[in-house]
Amino acid sequence: MGDLRKDYVLDKFVVVPEANQAATAGDKPEGSKCPYCPGNESMTEPALLALVVQDGMLQRLSDSEDSIIEDWSVRVFQSKNPVVATGAATSYSDKPLYSEPAYGYHQIVVASPDHKQSLSQMSVEQWGNVLVVIQDRVRWLYTQKSVTYVSIYVNSGVGAGAQVAHPHLHIVTFSTIPPVIELEAEGSHRFMNENGNCPACNIIGVESSGPRQILATDSFLAFCPWAPTYPYEFWIYPKRHITSFSKITQKEINDLALMLRATLGGMSKALKDAPFNLVFHLSPEKKNSRQIHWHIEVYPQLNTWSGLERGFGVFVNNVRPEKSAEILGSASRKELAGLVGIV
Template sequence: MSEWRKDPIVDRWVVIATERSKRPSNYKEIRDEKSSNECPLCEGHEKETPPEIIAYREQGTGRDTPGWWMRVVPNKFPAVDIEGQPYLQERGVYQFMRGVGAHEVIVESTKHEPGLDTQSVKQVEEVVWGWRDRSLDLRKDQRLKYIQIFKNTGPTAGASLEHTHSQLIATPQIPSEVNAEITGMNEYHNRHGRCALCDIIAQELREGERLVAENRHFVCFAPFASRFPFETWIVPTEHQSDFGQIRAQQVQDLAAMLRSVVRKMTLMIKNIPYNIVLHTSPVNVQDDHGNYHWHLEILPRLTTIAGFELGTGYYINPTPPEIAAQALREIQEFYPLQKESELEVARYV
């Protein structure tokens, strides 16, 4: 029997369609259509991108030259523009402003590979440090109110380049999705005196049926009201509102868990398309967002959003999160023996 489930944070219902119940074997392998074109993100092609913003690179190597292991560049075709002021204007019933913001590409490796699952844990740590460093730098711009870090893997998930990379778009306003989470967490705290996600973590650890993994500083679980098959969240067990507060040990544990979970998904369904979004508290605002709890959402793109979802905002998920979590827990990870790269501790701007 199908079941309506309400998200405990935001006012959103989903249908867990058990009548259509799908296990990993029910999803078709995604065709791997590799690009045959020269890749502008590969090492040695630095002049094919806009000038780098930062890079973690070997000492003695110059900007926009080989020798880096993680590199951030402006998006060549940005959705927003860093120039100008976001003044709100009105014309009749319409409001608009200049498309101010920042749009950057985080090149996650010199290797031409599609995802994080084939990188070393050390390399994924460097990616997380890159996310943090750019978040801390961009918030110095008082025009920017929110910094959205995200990753698209596979054409179905919106990736236009195969080379593993993530992106960052900073905006002059707080996205409605994040605002809904802020409101929901504030309301929950007002009612219970506790953080909603902290309580969710405690319940998922206690019940275990939607738990995917845990380590010293993070828990990964399939949300009770999952919108998508095999949707998982990675949440710090310590209450933190701002991703920018992340510490060195947390970076290590987040990198290990993120690579592990993505690896499990790719072993489960070859070439699985997915999005990763980082939700964190806004910046440069007067309101206190101490009740917010930052987290990573991993969203596989195995189903199509159709008329019902677009018309109602309700999602239909044919794979119950309990089945998804069990399938991911049971997957054993195997890696070829390889030596971790010795990356320089120093980072050069």
């Protein structure tokens, strides 16, 4: 697609498009038609994976030159407007004007065939299907050449950068570790050397019985962090120490599906369908000694940053995380009760 340019001094990267080409992040609607809806499959790249539910069994299929898979539950394909591309030119430049090819895969995961069904409304079963597909993609992508990191994220709502209203996720790979993950891994590595245990496991112990807890299931804990960047920001951590999402069990997938549905549903009701971003923070799965306890972070987009945030990296949050947890926790527990049949 273009270049991955590094800041003169900081470990900050920016994707810059080729000359006479605009940078985009995902597919856009063509006229009044949604490219992600059933019946419009020809508007996207062929399905690399189409999850089909038949007789209670999941089948992993893919499009061919002769046929397009129909009646799918989850569909995955290459983005037509990728942030990164495998056909990027292999050109590098030296410091201080360092750049490298924006090489990688950009895949779209359509989370539901129902255009009007948001991620906060999907069934727990459907969320489970989505997580199974994401796990499949992560495993496959890490077998590919020049894939150092697999990023997974959601843009929900125009205010969060969504190009298409249909519920979907992005999977984008990089040939280098993203700066935020690198910093988190370095901090975790340093903490473990100094204290002898995982910082995330320590955090889980603190937040499990604290005022910032939102919801707990058998395998996961949702809480508002002590120093949140965004109002009503919350994180979801697996309770057991694990660095790889691709290695979680089916039982944990089912539990995570319940947690995501309950917390996103609660957030949607409490914040009146506010736009949000959701990101997976995963450890690099290729040879790397610095690992992180994998988790999910959710950022509601309610405010516009000021010069203080943009220019100095000092964030002003107008809602205390304890208050955020109180509001989100109440709404999420009501969602969970409805999902599991408790009146």
